Amino acid sequence: MSESPPGARLSSAVARHAAAAGAVAASYLVRLAAEPVLGDRAPFLLFVLPVVFAILVSGRGPAVLAGLLSLVAGFSLLDPAERFAAGSLLEAVLFILVCGGIGWLDQRLATQRRLASQAARQLELLVEAASGYAIFMVDAQGFVTSWNRAAEEVLGWRRAQAIGQHCAIFLTGPDARRQAMEQLDRARREGRFSGEAWQKRADGSEFVANVSIAPIIGESGAALGFAKIVHDVTARRAEERALQRREEHLKSILATVPDAMVVIDERGIILSFSHAAERLFGYPEEAVAGRNVSLLMPSPDRERHDAYIERYLATGVPRIIGIGRIVTGLRADGSTFPMALSVGEAQAADQRLFTGFIQDLTERRDFEARLEQLESELIHVSRLNAMGTMASTLAHELNQPLTAIASYSEAAAFLLDRSEEPDTAMLRDVMGQIAEQSLRAGRIVRRLREFVSRGDLAKTIEDLPKVIEEASALALVGVREKGVATHFTYAPDATPVLIDRVQIQQVLINLMRNAVEAMEGMPARQLSVATALLDPMSVQVSIADTGCGIAPQVRDKLFEAFNSSKDSGMGLGLSICRTIVEAHGGRITALDREGGGTEFRFTLMRPQVDGDG
Amino acid sequence: MSPSPEPAAPRLLLVEDDDAVRRGLLLLLHSRGYDVRAYPSGVGLAMDPGALGCAILIADLMMPQANAIDLLAALRGASWMGRSILISGNLDAGWRARAIAAGYDAILPKPISESILVRTVEELLPMPPVGSPGREGGA
16 A cells, blocks of 8 residues: 555545445445334444444545444434434444444554564564575475575575475485485474584585474474574584694694603693503503692602692792703502603693603613613723733743743853854754744744634624614713714615624724824814625725824834823723724724825624525 | 685685595685585586686596596586696506696595695695686697
8 A cells, every 4th residue: 555656545545435435325225225124223233334344444534434424324314303312322322332342443453463464574584684594494294385595595596496395405315305304203203303414505515504493383283394494504513623633633742742741730630641651650541630640759749749839829930840850750550760850831721731741761771771881891891802812811821932932042052152062963952942932932822812813702693883873872972072073874785794792892982982082183073984895795894083193103003002102091902903803804904094084994794694695 | 694704715616426535625625714615426517607616626536427537628618717636546647647638737646635635725726727728628
């Protein structure tokens, strides 16, 4: 009505009034026709009909017009003498009251209708405006009956295409129809269905959606249909997954960190206990999570740890946080061990966390002890070699023939002195004895060498780089601080070797220490150790320095005993080296390097394996 | 309110028949800020304006209906000029050569390293569109 132009509205109003008047006229005619039967009784009653007609169909104005006309018509029907009698007036008043009551009821109904339609309209607007939320209805069989604008965006179907489709087309997988009906069934049974699932758009592409279904129950209790709401949650799901990934990543890092890690809160309660911590302390995480961290430490720290935290929280003065120190840890089996502890502090969301990183020092101490043992072994060998072979045995053994030679020489001199014509036969015999004793001395020296050579060599197959590395760990202690650069080159085919590891390491240590000493005060300090395969039988090790080189006067006697250019030392080092190398069937040489410095080379035997070239 | 990323987010076209792989990659790439259109099959994509609006194609080589080589050819036939990444679990030299001839910009073996895929997408995005649709005519 409101959309009509003014002219049309006017003519429509005229028509409505005319219709009301017409209805009254029709009633008047009917009443006239009934006049013989009714007479003067109930002159207004029949006019209720046109008034009600006008109220329902034409509106308030025509209804008032119809009422007035009906009153006039009613009075006109009465006998003029009775027209204004009390009974007639009462009937007129009743007529007015009835018509007014009907009008009032209609007004109320109209208001209610308007409110209801307004609410329906608002709901419709709300559903339409719900951006991002596909809201649609399906009937009891699952066919789409309504479709909001967001559904067009979310699911990609136009309203016209979607209406009448089965809601299974939004689901993925081969049994989409069955799934769709199951969801509706559950909604019917449980009053609601809600879940996250992959959904399919009109173009076939997929997204994760939160789907909720509510049944629409009719008065009979049967489901007339279902309201479905589909909301795209791909972004949320992606974010959750990314978060979960990051968390897993972090966990995997923590699981592989070699240092044990323990996270506690401000009260000292263990929140997390890494794999390494489980191995180190002997507790599984679930056994210690939620317990006070003090159970990982012996007395007196055990009793004082809570106070340590309280003091830090109160004063802010760290004793260990960000500093690190060596403390004692307590394992599940009651044993204790030295550990390096460093603690970091973090503010996470709503709480302060402390993370302790723990390094087990037991193994490190073991390693140090092993190095010491190795060193003492070497010193022992060194002493044995030096004193035993070169001095003591040499002196004692050689004394015998030397004494004999001296005696025979004196005897020869005596024979010569005593007569002018010496007994040549006797003299020849003495000389023969002297020669024999000289040979004996020679044999002693040779036997001594053989003895030393055979020594008690415990030859084993060793990895050469490993042997060199162990030796250099000892020989080069503190060397980097002296500004010596070291360089190791290992030929991959120059290993393994058949050696007495301890003795060859003694050679290596001697040569490396000599090299370092030779470079003291030199501008360039570079120590290079290299291995190479010489031939199928042997491997060469070279130790080169950029030191002062070898003085010409000692060069010839370099590998002989008691020949030292050093202020301290007996000059046994290189002679022991040669003895050991030759005992291994190898050779040792020294060369001058171009541009200064010395290079020592020695050879070692490879283990001979059948079929190995 | 809208669940999809910013309108400016580059759109990727993901075609992979394996549900788990496709959905996993969709979520991965979505979490990196891309608007991803994921399809279980490449059939009909050359006629889909949504698919043709994508900047990069990520396609599995072997799919029951149309393989990735044919898919790229079909998209190029529809004047699509985006960049392309082939993913495959079993790529022999012959298929590799065909994929290169077809004009795939990158070929990634399965199982896919997620960081490598993301890096490849990041590298390809700023590249200019492929010259002319007929350039890769060898395929």
